[in-house]
Amino acid sequence: xxxxxQLIILLFILKLSPIVMAQTPVEGGAVIDTLARTxxxxxxxxxxxxxxxxGWNSGMVQAPTVIMFKDTLRMWYMGSTSYGFDANIHxxxxxxxxxxxxxQYSENPVFSPRVGEWDxxxxxxxxVIADGDTLRMWYGGGNVTQPGMRxxxxxxxxxxxxxxxxxxxxxxNAAWNNDGVLPGGVIKEDGIFKMxxxxxxxxxxxxxxxxxWSxxxxxxSDCIHWDLLPDPVISHGDNSADFDENEAFCAxxxxxxxxxxxxxxxxxxxxxxxxxxxxxxxxxxSSNGINWAKYYKNPVLSPTSxxxxxxxxxxxxxxxxxxxxxxxxxxxxxxxxxxxxxxxxxxLKMGDIVAEQPYIxxxxxxxxxxxxxxxTTILNFSNHQFTAKLIYTNFExxxxxxxxxxxDGLHGDSQPNDGIYGVYIPPMKVEDNFLLNVSTTEDSTxxxxxxxxxxxxxxxxxxxxxxxxxxxxxxxxxxSVKPFFKNEGSSYTVNDLKVKISTxxxxxxxxxxxxxxxxxxxxxxxxxxxxxxxxxxSRFSGVFNLNFEIMSDGWTYWKDTVSQVVTGVDDIKQAxxxxxxxxxxxxxxxxxxxxxxxVPKASFVHLTVYNVxxxxxxxxxxxxxSPGKYSVTFDGANxxxxxxxxxxxxxxxxxxxxxxxxx
Numbered sequence: 001x002x003x004x005x006q007l008i009i010l011l012f013i014l015k016l017s018p019i020v021m022a023q024t025p026v027e028g029g030a031v032i033d034t035l036a037r038t039x040x041x042x043x044x045x046x047x048x049x050x051x052x053x054x055g056w057n058s059g060m061v062q063a064p065t066v067i068m069f070k071d072t073l074r075m076w077y078m079g080s081t082s083y084g085f086d087a088n089i090h091x092x093x094x095x096x097x098x099x100x101x102x103x104q105y106s107e108n109p110v111f112s113p114r115v116g117e118w119d120x121x122x123x124x125x126x127x128v129i130a131d132g133d134t135l136r137m138w139y140g141g142g143n144v145t146q147p148g149m150r151x152x153x154x155x156x157x158x159x160x161x162x163x164x165x166x167x168x169x170x171x172x173n174a175a176w177n178n179d180g181v182l183p184g185g186v187i188k189e190d191g192i193f194k195m196x197x198x199x200x201x202x203x204x205x206x207x208x209x210x211x212x213w214s215x216x217x218x219x220x221s222d223c224i225h226w227d228l229l230p231d232p233v234i235s236h237g238d239n240s241a242d243f244d245e246n247e248a249f250c251a252x253x254x255x256x257x258x259x260x261x262x263x264x265x266x267x268x269x270x271x272x273x274x275x276x277x278x279x280x281x282x283x284x285x286s287s288n289g290i291n292w293a294k295y296y297k298n299p300v301l302s303p304t305s306x307x308x309x310x311x312x313x314x315x316x317x318x319x320x321x322x323x324x325x326x327x328x329x330x331x332x333x334x335x336x337x338x339x340x341x342x343x344x345x346x347x348l349k350m351g352d353i354v355a356e357q358p359y360i361x362x363x364x365x366x367x368x369x370x371x372x373x374x375x376t377t378i379l380n381f382s383n384h385q386f387t388a389k390l391i392y393t394n395f396e397x398x399x400x401x402x403x404x405x406x407x408d409g410l411h412g413d414s415q416p417n418d419g420i421y422g423v424y425i426p427p428m429k430v431e432d433n434f435l436l437n438v439s440t441t442e443d444s445t446x447x448x449x450x451x452x453x454x455x456x457x458x459x460x461x462x463x464x465x466x467x468x469x470x471x472x473x474x475x476x477x478x479x480s481v482k483p484f485f486k487n488e489g490s491s492y493t494v495n496d497l498k499v500k501i502s503t504x505x506x507x508x509x510x511x512x513x514x515x516x517x518x519x520x521x522x523x524x525x526x527x528x529x530x531x532x533x534x535x536x537x538s539r540f541s542g543v544f545n546l547n548f549e550i551m552s553d554g555w556t557y558w559k560d561t562v563s564q565v566v567t568g569v570d571d572i573k574q575a576x577x578x579x580x581x582x583x584x585x586x587x588x589x590x591x592x593x594x595x596x597x598x599v600p601k602a603s604f605v606h607l608t609v610y611n612v613x614x615x616x617x618x619x620x621x622x623x624x625x626s627p628g629k630y631s632v633t634f635d636g637a638n639x640x641x642x643x644x645x646x647x648x649x650x651x652x653x654x655x656x657x658x659x660x661x662x663x
Contacts, residue, residue, distance in 0.1 A: 037261055038283050038300040039379050040328060040345040041356060044455045047332055047341035048100055049077070056090055056109050059083045060340035062331040063250070063316040066099075069130045073099055073320075074159055075329065076126045076137065077342060079109060085144045088113055089122040093159055099327055100344060110160045111139070118142065118168055119152055125198075125250060125316065127183045128159075135159055136223055138183035138195070141168065145203060148172075149180030153223055169224050170197060176214060176232055180204065184215060185253030185262070193220045194289060196233070196262065198249035212236055213247040215264060217290055234262070234284060234292050240270035243280045243299045250316045259287035263317040263328070266299060279313025279333060301330065301345065311343065353386060353449045354379040355421075355438035358456035361412075363557045367428050367460040373412040374436060375422040376405070376453065385443040388451075390423055394432040395553070405438070431461045431492035431522075433552065459557045461492040464550050466560040467525050468576045468598075468629070471544075479534045479566060483548065484527040487520040495519045500549040501532055508536040508544065542566060576600050576629055579653035584634070584646065588660040591637040595620070595646055598629050603650040609634055610645045617644065625650075636661045 052058045057079030064077040073096045080089045090109035094102040113120040119141025126139045135156045142149040150168035172178050177199025184196040198204075200213030214232035237245040244266030251264040262284045280299035286292040301314050311332030318329045326347035333340050348354055361373040374390055393400040405421040407413055413422030428434070436456040440449045467486040474480050483501075487494055497517040501510055515528035534544065543565050550558040562577055576598035584593045599605060607621035617639055620632045634646065641663045647656040 034295070035379075036347045037285075037326065038295055038297065039348045039354070039356075040301050041348070041354060042301075043100060043344040043346075045100070046343040047339075048329075048344045049075075049094065049102055049104070049342040050339075051079075051341065056081065057092060059087065061092070061342055062333075062340050063125050064318050064329040064331070064342050065126050065128050066318045066320060066327075066329050067128055067130055068320065069135065069159070072097065074128070075102065076110075076128050076159070078124055078126070083340065085122065087121075089124055089144075091123055091126050091139065099329070105160065107160075111137075111154070111162050111164075113141065118150065124149075125182045127186055129186050129188065131188060133157060136186070137162065138169075138186060140180075140182040142180070147179035149182060149204075151181055151183050151197065165224060170195075170218065170226050170228070172199065173228050174199075174230055176201070176212075177216060181216075182249065184249075184251040184264075187253055187255055187260075189255070191221065193223055194218075194253075195220070195226070196251040196253055196289075198251070199232070200236075200247065200249070204247065204249060211246050211269075213249045213267075215248055215251045215262075229290070233286075233290050234264065234294070237266070237268070240268070242266075243268055243302070244282060245270055248282075252317050252319050253289075254319060254321060256285075259285060260289050261285055261319075262292065263300070263319050265315040265317070279315045281314045281317050281328075281330065301328070311339070311341075314343075348379060353382075353384060353388075353440045353451050355388070355451055355453035358436065358438075358453055360436070360456060360458050363458050363555075364463050365428065365458055365460050366463075367431055369427055371427055372425040372458050373422065374405075374425060374456070375412055375414070375420060376438060377420050378405075378407075378438075378440075379419070384440075384449060386440045386449060387443060388421055388438060388440045390425070391437045391439050392425060392434050393437075394430075394434055399430070399432070402439070428460045431489050433457060433459045433461060433555075433557075457555050457557075459552070461494050461552075462487055462489045462558060464488070464494060464497065464520065464552075464558045466548055466562055466577060469562065469564050470527075471564060471566050472531075473566070474533075477536050479536065479544075481532040481534055481544065481546075481564075482527050483515070483532070483562075484525050485517065485520060485550065486525045487522055489522045491522055493519055493521045494552050496553050498551045498554070499528070500551070502547045502549070503545055504547075505541075505545050507539045507541060508534055510534055510546075576627065579603075579648075579650055579655075581646075581648045581655040581657055583657060584659045588662040589636070590661065590663050592633050592635045593659060594631050594633055596629065596631045597648055597650075599625050599650055600627055601651070602626050603653075605630075606649040607632065608647055610647065611639075612643050612645075620646075634659075 049061050051060050059080045059082040061079045064075050066075045075094045076091050079092045081087045091111035092108040093105040093110045096102045113123050122144045124140040128137045137154045139152050140149050141152045151170035153169045154162040154164040156162045179201045181199040186195045195218045197216050199216050202211030214236050215234035217233045218226040218228040220226040234248050236248045245268035247267035249265050251262050254261045266280050266282050281301035282298035283295040283300045284292045311334045313333040315331040320327050328345045330343050332343040355376040355378050358376045365372050388405040389402045390405055391402050403423045405423050407421045409416040411422045414420040438451050438453045440451045464485050468484045470482040472480040499515050501513050511533040517526050517528050520526045545563050548560045549556050578600055580598040582596040584595045605621050605625045608616055609618040641661050644659050645656050
């Protein structure tokens with residue numbers, strides 16, 4: 001790897017400066033404008049709002065609605081103590097200057113269902129607009145899992161204290177929305193309020209094949225009495241190839257000089273049945289708000305096969321324009337992880353070449369052995385003729401190099417000329433962490449072009465692996481667990497480690513799911529200062545199945561798993577995870593040396609020493625041993641200098657190592 005003293009590296013950093021939203025309609029009609037509405041860059045730090053650790057939103061947060069009000073971004077969103085719909089759903093409030101860092105109101109929720117009223121037990125899908133100094137909110141009320149959802153209305157001057165109209169203001173009115181209606185985008189024009197609401201047959205969100213939801217249109221002069229068109233203006237898809245095959249819902253509308261923009265959620269049962277992402281976001285445009293044309297390349301926001309996904313489904317977009325680019329806040333849902341959270345994305349703008357969805361095939365690469373595949377989709381906003389290069393540098397910026405990226409189908413880049421570029425990074429010769437970026441230059445002028453990209457990293461340090469567990473039974477329903485991790489690298493000290501612990505076993509609960517370790521030197525083992533507290537249910541099987549996501553400097557590089565049996569044991573002191581026979585130390589030695597070994601379960605252990613002609617010269621261990629780590633000393637005072645072999649037999653494990661005695 002060569003040292004580069006002067007090299008421009010164009011990084012994509014979502015600026016954390018205040019967002020100022022445009023006060024005039026968005027220009028529309030040109031191809032470049034369509035790209036700006038349909039090509040999205042997800043924030044690398046997603047999600048930006050997650051479920052709380054306790055309280056009203058400890059199960060999930062979702063369905064954001066964002067507006068600019070009095071020079072501050074304001075958000076209202078759903079929250080619940082449940083991941084599903086088996087608990088009450090409320091509305092919370094937050095504010096931000098940059099759209100990424102949000103301050104949640106300390107006394108949330110600000111809007112809740114009322115026992116015995118029509119909107120109990122679920123308040124869902126809020127939609128808020130600013131009308132002068134008045135905030136107007138429309139929301140869905142009722143039981144999401146049953147037919148009969150209706151739309152309610154409330155007003156506020158501060159976004160916290162709301163005056164609720166006592167009755168629903170929109171109810172199902174036609175066969176196509178017979179089982180429920182939910183609010184969507186609202187715009188006020190010439191004194192008339194226009195709403196694009198959702199309605200359908202069957203439960204929304206988890207549809208059987210019979211569920212069909214579409215988007216309707218209604219107008220009102222007072223926000224309470226609405227005239228509804230008899231038919232939907234955006235219908236769900238017609239066939240199994242459509243991303244909105246079963247549902248088109250939760251529309252968000254912006255006004256343009258040419259008409260209207262719509263972003264909406266889509267859902268397909270066929271996609272779910274085929275194991276594909278089940279929630280996506282589409283785009284449509286209209287000149288009059290009634291006749292809509294869906295974007296022919298829908299969906300515009302979707303999990304992809306080339307990028308690790310923080311979610312497996314996208315819903316409920318909320319979009320604002322700042323004069324240069326669009327900003328979207330959305331719901332992200334991850335199947336199997338119990339995650340429903342709020343994410344953020346921005347659109348492209350004229351002149352950008354964007355490297356989107358960066359992907360590497362491994363976060364840890366063994367030095368001198370493993371190459372790393374880098375792949376990214378490059379979006380050429382203004383049809384530049386360009387050359388793209390991958391820039392990779394260590395974190396201290398002392399080692400930097402570049403490789404040309406290709407779209408020829410020969411460099412791990414999918415198909416030729418499909419916009420997906422790739423290259424294989426050769427094996428690194430050092431242990432370090434590496435940051436990857438993309439730089440592009442225009443071929444005719446050799447000038448750099450702004451090339452935003454989300455962060456992408458890999459490491460050759462370590463690997464960091466789970467070495468052992470210390471388990472203490474605190475009570476009949478509680479355990480204290482402390483994991484120990486080993487740096488199996490040879491030269492790089494890994495700093496600022498954080499480990500997230502998770503499980504798919506619902507028979508026990510991990511109370512403390514993140515631990516910290518300041519550093520682990522090469523070859524060393526270390527554990528956290530705090531223990532992991534685990535509570536078990538009456539159905540606990542006696543086995544802790546744990547997953548460890550191991551991070552350094554906030555980035556996940558390594559993963560490990562363990563299944564630890566704890567039934568009938570009050571205290572397991574650092575139980576190793578596997579049999580192991582370590583190299584003796586010191587080696588060479590005179591006259592004695594220490595031999596260490598590990599036993600993961602109760603075993604009969606036989607440890608012996610032989611000379612080069614196979615004669616046994618010492619028997620160090622010959623008895624049953626419980627799980628643990630052990631060390632014994634071999635004294636060579638009574639034998640001659642030379643090469644010796646020490647051999648362990650424990651259960652089915654057999655290993656022999658060499659040592660040298662020099663007198």
